[in-house]
Amino acid sequence: MQSPRERSTVRARAGWMVMGERGRPSALEVCRVLAVLFSLFPSVSLQCKILKCNSEFWASTSNSGPEEEFCTALRAYNSCVRRTARTCRGDLTYHSAQHGIEDLMSQHNCSKEGPTSHPRTRTPLPPAPPPVMTDSQERSDGPEVCHYERSLPRNTAPPNYTHCGFFGDPHLRTFGDDFQTCKVEGAWPLIHNKYLSVQVTNTPVVPGSFATATSKLTIIFKNFQECVDQKMYHAETDELPAAFADGSKNGGDRNGANTLRVVEKVAGQHVEIQARYIGTTIVVRQVGRYLTFAVRMPEEVVNSVEEGDNQDLYLCLHGCPANQRIDFRNFRARAAEAQSVSRTRSNTGANGFTYQSAKTKCKERLPVEDLYFHSCVFDLLSSGDINFTMAAYYAFEDVKMLHSNSKRYHIFEKAAEMNSAEQKGRNVLSVFLVNLLAVLLWTVCL
The missing domain is CATH 3.40.1000.10 (Mog1/PsbP, alpha/beta/alpha sandwich)
Known part of the structure; x- marks a missing residue:
């Protein structure tokens, strides 16, 4: 069996950068690239309701039924997508839905002409935990x-x-x-x-x-x-x-x-x-x-x-x-200094939090003062949005679930500074070696 190391010849059909089998993009690939380029402009899809069409189609087909019912729901889905064409033409989801509908109609031999109906709504059930699969089940x-x-x-x-x-x-x-x-x-x-x-x-x-x-x-x-x-x-x-x-x-x-x-x-x-x-x-x-x-x-x-x-x-x-990075340590230092200066006048910042009150709030969910804690403080000071406290909390919970090394769950400022210094050292060394190589080549050429 092939391993991912042996799959270098497998070509993906879609993505942000795609080309055809022989270096020439197909019409479909060109359309997909253009769809992605249009999707880079947020204003294009502010009024796009394509996700509503997708949700309604999923709701109407969640329970298996006769093939004709599926075709009816698919035609309703197609009508919904077509109604969004004016506002969604630059949206990646819209173009993907168009191609998906064509494929599904072909696979299920559905006619484009025929009855359509609004999807039946259903009361969502509470999410059930995914079933635990045995090794034999996974192998099959x-x-x-x-x-x-x-x-x-x-x-x-x-x-x-x-x-x-x-x-x-x-x-x-x-x-x-x-x-x-x-x-x-x-x-x-x-x-x-x-x-x-x-x-x-x-x-x-x-x-x-x-x-x-x-x-x-x-x-x-x-x-x-x-x-x-x-x-x-x-x-x-x-x-x-x-x-x-x-x-x-x-x-x-x-x-x-x-x-x-x-x-x-x-x-x-x-x-x-x-x-x-x-x-x-x-x-x-x-x-x-x-x-x-x-x-x-x-x-x-x-x-x-x-x-x-x-x-x-x-x-x-x-x-x-x-040029896109922010040093929130300096931001935090300025916030602490501003609080010290204004302590006698006010205890509340422009966004509803002082440095100390932000720390107290973040401490409720993130007791360890690592970079997740400090990012929480930064977000409360810069936005005043209390939900960012939970965003930092869940981000750390996801680290505990997904990271393979429990000793590296937390990242502390000193460790981050050392990593930054190490990276700068590597960059300096790289520049030195490039310059040295240039001098050697110049010497040889002379």
């Missing part, structure tokens, strides 16, 4: 190549799992355990490799402030061998679906489809996406009005970048660009 769930750890060569070391998190105003914990606070307003890629792509859109929290937070998240799982079809998951404020954009909850009709699935933990608040074929777990939450993201991924998958791709903006791998 698709071929071995669709189970990451079992597909690895025998007698190899266990895979090294890494973690990336993105939350709050916003704070980034990279796969290398660097902790950064960033501006990154607008659309930015968190992950982009051979198997999946993740993009976030960050919007201002307070008008006129540098504070931003994630209001939209798009994840594309690229089709992979006999395991899964291409699937897209899209979430935004007040729309945290329990299914992929096409209404499905797994990887499609292939043999290993159930190795990719969406599991709703808390309706509208907490969704987990399990991609066992690449050993990956993703957690998406809505806390207050904003989204948080956390992922557990094998190091091999993290680094499985396509040849020729520009990975400089792969935030979970390389961190935020230097």
Whole structure:
């Protein structure tokens, strides 16, 4: 069986950077690239209601019924999507839904002409915990190549799992355990490799402030061998679906489809996406009005970048660009100084919190004064939004669930400063070696 190390010839059909088999993009691929480019402009989709169409279709087909009922629901779905064309033409979810409808109509031999009906609404049931699968059940769930750890060569070391998190105003914990606070307003890629792509859109929290937070998240799982079809998951404020954009909850009709699935933990608040074929777990939450993201991924998958791709903006791998980073330690120091100066005049800052009151509030949920605690303080001072306290709390809870090394759950300022100094040292050494090489080449040429 092939391992991910041997799959370098597998080409993904969609993502932020795609090309055809022989280097020439197909018409479909060009359309998908254009759809992504349009989706980078947040104003395009402010009034787009495509997620409502997706939710209604999922609700109407959640219980299996006659084929004709499915076709009727599919035609209603198509009508709903067509009605959103004017406001959604630049939205990635809209274009994905269009292609998904065409595929489903073809697969189920549905006629485009025929009766349509409004989806039947149903009362949502409380989310049930995912079933515990025995080893024999897992082994029957698709071929071995669709189970990451079992597909690895025998007698190899266990895979090294890494973690990336993105939350709050916003704070980034990279796969290398660097902790950064960033501006990154607008659309930015968190992950982009051979198997999946993740993009976030960050919007201002307070008008006129540098504070931003994630209001939209798009994840594309690229089709992979006999395991899964291409699937897209899209979430935004007040729309945290329990299914992929096409209404499905797994990887499609292939043999290993159930190795990719969406599991709703808390309706509208907490969704987990399990991609066992690449050993990956993703957690998406809505806390207050904003989204948080956390992922557990094998190091091999993290680094499985396509040849020729520009990975400089792969935030979970390389961190935020230097001109997008915020030193919240200086911000905190200024806040503490301002409180000291104004102590006799006022005990409340412009956003409702002083440095001390923000610390007290964050201490309720985050008793250890690590960088999660300090990020909470920063967010309360910069925005005044109490929900950011819970965003930091859940981000740390996700670390405990997803990080493979319990000794590295907490990140403290001294450790972060040492990592920063080490990185600066490597950069200086790199510049020195490049200059030395240039001098040597110049000498040889002379």
